Amino acid sequence: MTTKSSITGTESPTGVTVTGPGGTSDGDSGTTGRGRTIPRTGESFGDGSTALRRALRWWPIALLILFLVAPYSALPVPGLLDGPLGSPGSLQLIALCLLYGALATGYDLLLGRTGLLSFGHALYFAAGLYCTDLAMLELRLPLLPAAAVGIACATLLALLLGAVSLRVTGIGFSMVTLAFAQAGAILVQRNPGGLTGGEEGRAAPADLLPSSLVGIGNTANLYWIALGYLVLTLAIVHCTVGSPIGRVWAGIRENERRVEVLGLRPYGYKLIAFVVAGALAGAGGVVHLLLTGGATPQSATSDATLALLVMVVLGGSGTRWGPLLGGLLYTWAGHRLGDLANSSAVADLPAALRVPLSQPLFLLGGLFVLVVYLLPGGLARLPARLRAARAGSALPVRIRGNEAA
Amino acid sequence: MNTVVLLVCTGLGLGALYFLVASGLSLIFGLMDVLNFAHGALLSVGAYAAWWASAEAGAGFWWAVLFGTVTGTAASVLLELAVIRPLYSRPRDQILATVGVGLALPALIMGIWGADARPFQPPAALAGTVSLLGAVVPVNRFVLMGAALVVLVLLRLFLSRTRYGLVVRAGVEDRAMVTALGIDVRRAFTLVFAIGGAAAALGGALAGLYFGSVNPGQGTGLLIFAFVVVVMGGMGSVTGAAVASAAVGLVQQFANYYTAAGLGDLSVVVLLAVLLLVRPRGLTGRLA
Incomplete structure (x- = not known):
C-alpha cells in the first residue's frame, strides 16, 4: 500500500508540494510517501495552528542565519568548544562537523532513502579528494577547474562502479562495494607512481589556492564553504527525495519486488541514487581538501565508510535532519572526547573507568550499538517516540505512523 | 625452486589463518544470514588474550593459545547472546550492531594495551626453521596449517556425525523448516557463534606466532580477505572455505612476490568483486 501511494505521487506532483513545506519534523514521514495517508500532516498548517x-x-532558516554569522561572534561556549565561537580553532571544528553532517546526509540517500547498504562510500569521497x-x-x-575535475572523476567512478555493483542485490551489493572500496584504499596506500603519496598523503599546493583560503586567519572563509556545501547537499537531497524519482526510491526501499511488478525497473533508479550520492561525496572531498589542506589515505579506508554509517544510524536514517544531526554529533564527539581523554579529570580516574573513556571510538561504537538496540529510528525519531509514549494508547495512529518508519 | 617452496608454505600458512577466520564466518552467515563484522575483533581478542597469557602472566605457549581460544569463545557467545539475539527480527540491525562491536572492541584493546604492535615471543621449538626441498621454511607455517587441518576435520566430524551438526546443516539448508519441525534453532545459533569465535580466536593466537607480533587492527585487516574466502567457497560451506582459503593465500603470496608488492592484495579484492558479479549465487551456496 505504501508503494502504491508513492507511485501515485509520481502522477500528481501537487501532492508532493503539499507535503514538502507541510512538515518540519513531520516532514520525515511525509517524504516517505507514508505521511500523506495520515491527515495530521496536512492539517498542521491548515486549521487552528497559531502564527507562532x-x-x-x-527554524532551519533561523538556524542557518545563526550559523552564517557565527564567525563574527566571540561568544564563549564552555564545554562545547575550546575557544570562543568565532576563533579559528572553533570554526575549524564546526566546519568539519558541518562537512561530515553533509556527507552523512548524502550517504543517507543510499542507506535511508533507497535502502542500499553500501560499504564503499568513502571511495567516492577519496576520489574527489585525491583527484582535485x-x-x-x-x-x-x-x-x-581542479575541483570540477575531482567531482567529475568521483561521479564517473560512481557511475561505473555503481553500474557494476548494482547487478547484485542485498548483502552481495554491500560486499561488492566493500571490495571496490578496499581496492581503492590499497591503491592509495601503495602509492602507484608516487602519485598518492602513500601513508603520508599529499598536501595541497598553497601557491595554487586562492590566498583567501590559505592561512589560519581565513578559517572563516573555509567555514562558509563547508556551510555552503551542507546547504547544497540538503537542498539536493530534499529535492530529489521529493521528486518522482524519490518516490520510486522509497518504493524500492520498502519493497523492491513490488516496484518491479508495477512495471518500473529498479536498477536505473538505484543507479541514479548511487551516482548522486557519489557526486555529493566527491564534492565533500573537495571541501575536505580545503579544510585540512591535504589528502590522506585514511579518507579511503573502510573505516571512513563505517563512520558515515554510524553517523547516519545514530541520527536516524531516512529522516531529513537525522543524518546531519548524527554527523555533527559524531564528529564533535570524536574530537572533544579525545580532549576529554587527555584532561586531568579523566586521568585521575581508576583504570577501569579511564581506559574506556580515553577511547573515543570505543564510546562511539558502544553508543552506536545502544542506538541500534534501543532507538531503532535514531536520535531524530526520539521526540516522536517520546510523544508517542506520553500520548500512550490515546493516539494509536500516530504511534503506528512513527513506528513503522 | 627454493623460492617457490617457500612461497607455497607461506601462502598455505596464510591460507590456514584465513580458513580459521572464514570457517566460522561462513557457518554464521549460512545459518543466520548475519554477516559478522565483529569477527575480526574476535580474532584480536584471541590474539591479545594469548599474548597476555604468555607475556604478562608467564604461561607456556600452548596454555596461552588455549587461554586465547577460550577467551575468544566466551566473547563470541557473549556477543551472540547480548547483541545478536535481541535483534533477531531485524536482520539489518544485526549487521549494524556487529559493525559497532567491530569498532568498539579494537578501540578498547587499543585503550588498554596501546596502538603499537606488541612482540609475541614464540617458544624455542617453534621459532626455528626447517629445510624442505632445499628451502628454509619457518616452523610456524606448519603449525598454522596443522591447526587449520585439525579444525577442518573436527568441524567436518561435528557437522556429519553429531545431532547438533545435523541441526546446523539443516538450518543452513532451510531454517524455517527446522523451526517448523519443533527444533529450537536458536540454540544452534549460539553454538555456531561459539565454534566460529573459537576458530577465529585460535587464528588470532596463532597469528601472533605467524606475524611475530599482535596489534589491535590485525583482525579487522584480515576480515576482508576472510570475506573473499567465504564468498569463493560458498556461504555455509566449510570444505569450500578450506579450498578457497588455500587458493587465496597462494594467489596473494605469488602475486605479491612476482609482481609489484600490494598487487596480490589488490588482485584478491578484485577477485571478490568479480566472483560476486559472475556468480551471485556464491553467496547462497549450500553446505558441502
Whole structure:
C-alpha cells in the first residue's frame, strides 16, 4: 500500500508540494510517501495552528542565519568548544562537523532513502579528494577547474562502479562495494607512481589556492564553504527525495519486488541514487581538501565508510535532519572526547573507568550499538517516540505512523 | 625452486589463518544470514588474550593459545547472546550492531594495551626453521596449517556425525523448516557463534606466532580477505572455505612476490568483486 501511494505521487506532483513545506519534523514521514495517508500532516498548517507555529516552521532558516554569522561572534561556549565561537580553532571544528553532517546526509540517500547498504562510500569521497589534489599538483590547474575535475572523476567512478555493483542485490551489493572500496584504499596506500603519496598523503599546493583560503586567519572563509556545501547537499537531497524519482526510491526501499511488478525497473533508479550520492561525496572531498589542506589515505579506508554509517544510524536514517544531526554529533564527539581523554579529570580516574573513556571510538561504537538496540529510528525519531509514549494508547495512529518508519 | 617452496608454505600458512577466520564466518552467515563484522575483533581478542597469557602472566605457549581460544569463545557467545539475539527480527540491525562491536572492541584493546604492535615471543621449538626441498621454511607455517587441518576435520566430524551438526546443516539448508519441525534453532545459533569465535580466536593466537607480533587492527585487516574466502567457497560451506582459503593465500603470496608488492592484495579484492558479479549465487551456496 505504501508503494502504491508513492507511485501515485509520481502522477500528481501537487501532492508532493503539499507535503514538502507541510512538515518540519513531520516532514520525515511525509517524504516517505507514508505521511500523506495520515491527515495530521496536512492539517498542521491548515486549521487552528497559531502564527507562532507557522513562524516556528522557519527554524532551519533561523538556524542557518545563526550559523552564517557565527564567525563574527566571540561568544564563549564552555564545554562545547575550546575557544570562543568565532576563533579559528572553533570554526575549524564546526566546519568539519558541518562537512561530515553533509556527507552523512548524502550517504543517507543510499542507506535511508533507497535502502542500499553500501560499504564503499568513502571511495567516492577519496576520489574527489585525491583527484582535485592531483589535478592541482600534477596538472597545475587552479582550484576551481581542479575541483570540477575531482567531482567529475568521483561521479564517473560512481557511475561505473555503481553500474557494476548494482547487478547484485542485498548483502552481495554491500560486499561488492566493500571490495571496490578496499581496492581503492590499497591503491592509495601503495602509492602507484608516487602519485598518492602513500601513508603520508599529499598536501595541497598553497601557491595554487586562492590566498583567501590559505592561512589560519581565513578559517572563516573555509567555514562558509563547508556551510555552503551542507546547504547544497540538503537542498539536493530534499529535492530529489521529493521528486518522482524519490518516490520510486522509497518504493524500492520498502519493497523492491513490488516496484518491479508495477512495471518500473529498479536498477536505473538505484543507479541514479548511487551516482548522486557519489557526486555529493566527491564534492565533500573537495571541501575536505580545503579544510585540512591535504589528502590522506585514511579518507579511503573502510573505516571512513563505517563512520558515515554510524553517523547516519545514530541520527536516524531516512529522516531529513537525522543524518546531519548524527554527523555533527559524531564528529564533535570524536574530537572533544579525545580532549576529554587527555584532561586531568579523566586521568585521575581508576583504570577501569579511564581506559574506556580515553577511547573515543570505543564510546562511539558502544553508543552506536545502544542506538541500534534501543532507538531503532535514531536520535531524530526520539521526540516522536517520546510523544508517542506520553500520548500512550490515546493516539494509536500516530504511534503506528512513527513506528513503522 | 627454493623460492617457490617457500612461497607455497607461506601462502598455505596464510591460507590456514584465513580458513580459521572464514570457517566460522561462513557457518554464521549460512545459518543466520548475519554477516559478522565483529569477527575480526574476535580474532584480536584471541590474539591479545594469548599474548597476555604468555607475556604478562608467564604461561607456556600452548596454555596461552588455549587461554586465547577460550577467551575468544566466551566473547563470541557473549556477543551472540547480548547483541545478536535481541535483534533477531531485524536482520539489518544485526549487521549494524556487529559493525559497532567491530569498532568498539579494537578501540578498547587499543585503550588498554596501546596502538603499537606488541612482540609475541614464540617458544624455542617453534621459532626455528626447517629445510624442505632445499628451502628454509619457518616452523610456524606448519603449525598454522596443522591447526587449520585439525579444525577442518573436527568441524567436518561435528557437522556429519553429531545431532547438533545435523541441526546446523539443516538450518543452513532451510531454517524455517527446522523451526517448523519443533527444533529450537536458536540454540544452534549460539553454538555456531561459539565454534566460529573459537576458530577465529585460535587464528588470532596463532597469528601472533605467524606475524611475530599482535596489534589491535590485525583482525579487522584480515576480515576482508576472510570475506573473499567465504564468498569463493560458498556461504555455509566449510570444505569450500578450506579450498578457497588455500587458493587465496597462494594467489596473494605469488602475486605479491612476482609482481609489484600490494598487487596480490589488490588482485584478491578484485577477485571478490568479480566472483560476486559472475556468480551471485556464491553467496547462497549450500553446505558441502
